[in-house]
Amino acid sequence: MADTGSGSQSGSGSINCFTCQVRDRTEWCVLSDAEIELLNKGRITKEYLPGEVIFHEGDPCRGVFCMETGMVGVRKTDADGNSVLLYLVTPGDTLGYRALLAGEDYQASAEALEPTRICVIDSPTVRSLLEHNPALGLRYLKRVSRSLGSAEEKILHNATLSVRARFAHLLMVLLDKYGHKNSEGPTEFELPLSRHDLAAMIGTTPESMSRTIKKMESDGVAKFAGRTVHIPVLESLIMEFEPETFL
Amino acid sequence: MADTGSGSQSGSGSINCFTCQVRDRTEWCVLSDAEIELLNKGRITKEYLPGEVIFHEGDPCRGVFCMETGMVGVRKTDADGNSVLLYLVTPGDTLGYRALLAGEDYQASAEALEPTRICVIDSPTVRSLLEHNPALGLRYLKRVSRSLGSAEEKILHNATLSVRARFAHLLMVLLDKYGHKNSEGPTEFELPLSRHDLAAMIGTTPESMSRTIKKMESDGVAKFAGRTVHIPVLESLIMEFEPETFL
DNA sequence: CGCCAGGTTGATTTCGCTCAAGCAATGTGG
DNA sequence: CCACATTGCTTGAGCGAAATCAACCTGGCG
Numbered sequence: 001m002a003d004t005g006s007g008s009q010s011g012s013g014s015i016n017c018f019t020c021q022v023r024d025r026t027e028w029c030v031l032s033d034a035e036i037e038l039l040n041k042g043r044i045t046k047e048y049l050p051g052e053v054i055f056h057e058g059d060p061c062r063g064v065f066c067m068e069t070g071m072v073g074v075r076k077t078d079a080d081g082n083s084v085l086l087y088l089v090t091p092g093d094t095l096g097y098r099a100l101l102a103g104e105d106y107q108a109s110a111e112a113l114e115p116t117r118i119c120v121i122d123s124p125t126v127r128s129l130l131e132h133n134p135a136l137g138l139r140y141l142k143r144v145s146r147s148l149g150s151a152e153e154k155i156l157h158n159a160t161l162s163v164r165a166r167f168a169h170l171l172m173v174l175l176d177k178y179g180h181k182n183s184e185g186p187t188e189f190e191l192p193l194s195r196h197d198l199a200a201m202i203g204t205t206p207e208s209m210s211r212t213i214k215k216m217e218s219d220g221v222a223k224f225a226g227r228t229v230h231i232p233v234l235e236s237l238i239m240e241f242e243p244e245t246f247l
Numbered sequence: 248m249a250d251t252g253s254g255s256q257s258g259s260g261s262i263n264c265f266t267c268q269v270r271d272r273t274e275w276c277v278l279s280d281a282e283i284e285l286l287n288k289g290r291i292t293k294e295y296l297p298g299e300v301i302f303h304e305g306d307p308c309r310g311v312f313c314m315e316t317g318m319v320g321v322r323k324t325d326a327d328g329n330s331v332l333l334y335l336v337t338p339g340d341t342l343g344y345r346a347l348l349a350g351e352d353y354q355a356s357a358e359a360l361e362p363t364r365i366c367v368i369d370s371p372t373v374r375s376l377l378e379h380n381p382a383l384g385l386r387y388l389k390r391v392s393r394s395l396g397s398a399e400e401k402i403l404h405n406a407t408l409s410v411r412a413r414f415a416h417l418l419m420v421l422l423d424k425y426g427h428k429n430s431e432g433p434t435e436f437e438l439p440l441s442r443h444d445l446a447a448m449i450g451t452t453p454e455s456m457s458r459t460i461k462k463m464e465s466d467g468v469a470k471f472a473g474r475t476v477h478i479p480v481l482e483s484l485i486m487e488f489e490p491e492t493f494l
Numbered sequence: 495c496g497c498c499a500g501g502t503t504g505a506t507t508t509c510g511c512t513c514a515a516g517c518a519a520t521g522t523g524g
Numbered sequence: 525c526c527a528c529a530t531t532g533c534t535t536g537a538g539c540g541a542a543a544t545c546a547a548c549c550t551g552g553c554g
Contacts, residue, residue: 076399079491082407086399102392108399130385137384138377144391145349151398152323152333152355158405159450160329163542195501203406208542210502244326410510442533455510457534 016040017119022068025092027143030135042125048072048112054095056109061099063122067091070116071192075200076108085200087150088113088192090177097140098147100126113192158203161241164212166202168240171222171229187234191227263287264366269315272339274390277382289372295319295359301342303356308346310369314338317363318439322447323355332447334397335360335439337424344387345394347373360439405450408488411459413449415487418469418476434481438474 017023017040028039045068048054054065054072065072069091077083086108089095099106100123130137157166179189191198199209216222221237223230231237239246264270264287275286292315295301301312301319312319316338324330333355336342346353347370377384404413426436438445446456463469468484470477478484486493 076403078403078407079489080407082403084403084406086402098392098395101388102396103389104393104396107396130388131381134378134381134384137381137388140388141348141377141384141391142350144388144395145345146351148345148391148395148398149349149351149354151395151402155333155398155401155405155450156323156325156329156331158402159331160325160327203402205543206501207503207544211542214502242326452511453533454512454535458510461534 017043020068020119022066022092026066027094027136027139028066030139031129031133035129035133038125038129039121042122044120046118046120048116048118050112050114052112054110054112054118055106057106059106061096061104061106061123063120064097064100064126065095065110066119066121067093067095068117068119070112070118071114072110072116072118073113073197074108074110083200084203085193085197088177094143098144101140101144113197157241163202163204163208164216165241166204167198167209167212167216168221168237170198170202171231171237172241175231185234187231189229191229193227264290267315267366269313269339273313274341274383274386275313277386278376278380282376282380285372285376286368289369291367293365293367295363295365297359297361299359301357301359301365302353304353306353308343308351308353308370310367311344311347311373312342312357313366313368314340314342315364315366317359317365318361319357319363319365320360320444321355321357330447331450332440332444335424341390345391348387348391360444404488410449410451410455411463412488413451414445414456414459414463415468415484417445417449418478418484419488422478434478436476438476440474 017028017036023029028036031039042063043066048070055061057077067089072089072095074086074089074095075083076086089110095110095118096106130140157169161169174191174193175187175189178192179187193201195209195213196206199206202209204212213224217224220232221240223232235246264275264283270276275283278286289310290313295317302308304324314336319336319342321333321336321342322330323333336357342357342365343353377387404416408416421438421440422434422436425439426434440448442456442460443453446453449456451459460471464471467479468487470479482493
């Protein structure tokens with residue numbers, strides 16, 4: 001493995017954008033070969049270890065980040081040190097585009113949760129591509145708009161649902177993304193997060209998280225062993241946050 | 248005045264996009280004359296009375312709405328009838344772009360809070376303009392990204408601040424937008440919202456709203472008479488949600 | 495072995511919700 | 525002009541969910 005200092009540069013793995021495994025899943029899939037050439041020139045690959053910070057709230061935005069492997073968490077922290085984990089970023093996702101597109105500094109910080117490899121594409125390159133290829137802009141518009149949609153849904157959820165209901169919902173989302181949801185029947189999967197971060201995802205404390213888990217176990221809704229979750233009946237989980245579906 | 252049925256069409260006021268007063272404050276300011284011609288053709292002016300619904304959650308998106316006069320509230324409601332007022336839309340703002348850009352149905356509903364005149368621009372027109380003019384896309388990208396930024400801030404606020412602090416913050420935002428903030432010294436302005444809607448803006452109940460107002464009055468932070476708010480010292484209001492600023 | 499981070503548990507408190515009633519302003523029909 | 529609904533807001537009492545504070549496990553690791 002290459003050197004693993006904070007945000008160390010790296011030549012290992014995919015050498016460029018042409019051979020990149022995840023490119024088809026990114027916004028860049030609409031680019032022509034000439035444009036990918038440009039993209040490739042404005043690109044540096046970096047590697048991060050768990051806990052390393054990719055950017056901080058308040059930092060000026062110098063580009064966007066294209067996830068190749070690993071996982072990144074985006075956090076927002078207030079002056080008292082309270083923090084919320086807004087979302088998880090996984091391979092194929094783009095990171096840090098909000099600040100660039102809004103023309104603002106970062107309003108949240110990003111931190112590697114697993115060993116992570118990311119390509120950094122500098123702002124001028126992205127801007128230039130956006131200015132000349134409307135299709136890329138439309139791609140990003142869709143991405144940001146969808147993201148806004150989820151943020152608004154999260155606002156509603158946090159305002160109206162209990163911690164338990166929000167956690168049940170989070171489990172469903174994580175299952176969709178990180179588990180192989182074989183539709184019906186009992187399901188088992190690995191949580192990608194610590195209890196602390198699970199709590200931060202739904203805007204609560206680790207203590208409340210712990211108690212909620214315990215109560216859900218005693219109610220037979222889910223079984224937790226470390227980071228492994230076992231869900232006997234998927235419906236009973238859904239019932240926790242959408243009871244009306246089963247009336 | 249023209250007929251005032253639900254979302255009635257209207258020929259009064261600004262006749263077209265060329266003479267439109269608010270156009271320079273909208274995304275459309277980057278369009279060429281030829282493009283404005285196109286915009287103008289895909290346009291219908293409508294009028295709404297307070298309480299009338301412009302679109303509903305779940306409705307398919309048929310275009311975007313360009314505010315000319317009045318005020319609109321965007322609400323999101325869950326299955327139990329709990330609802331949150333996400334934001335207020337005022338002249339020069341565009342409404343309903345999220346659904347269009349995301350390629351989704353509306354995820355929230357919009358309702359006139361005051362007598363309102365809006366131009367409806369149909370989807371094909373907007374799409375066509377976006378596909379041919381990257382500058383328009385960039386404009387919208389900035390708009391959506393900023394909006395996403397505020398949504399994320401709202402998530403943090405709701406998770407970490409008390410009802411009182413959130414309300415103080417709301418007052419500041421409303422003051423910025425609807426009051427003439429003469430920087431320092433005592434300030435007075437009109438709230439554009441009922442108590443019920445103030446509550447919905449910060450995700451609480453009218454009862455809690457009422458109590459919070461009462462307590463803030465007795466603490467001398469602000470004085471409320473109907474919809475008129477008087478703030479003796481602006482700093483003490485800011486202290487409510489950013490105490491660290493004054494340490 | 496002792497330390498420490500991550501997690502759990504318990505005791506206590508507090509904030510804000512729910513339910514219920516009361517009240518002032520406005521409107522409506524007889 | 526009065527009885528009466530209706531609407532928007534306030535007030536009170538009680539309760540419950542979740543935060544806080546504090547102690548205490550437990551497993552990994554120097």
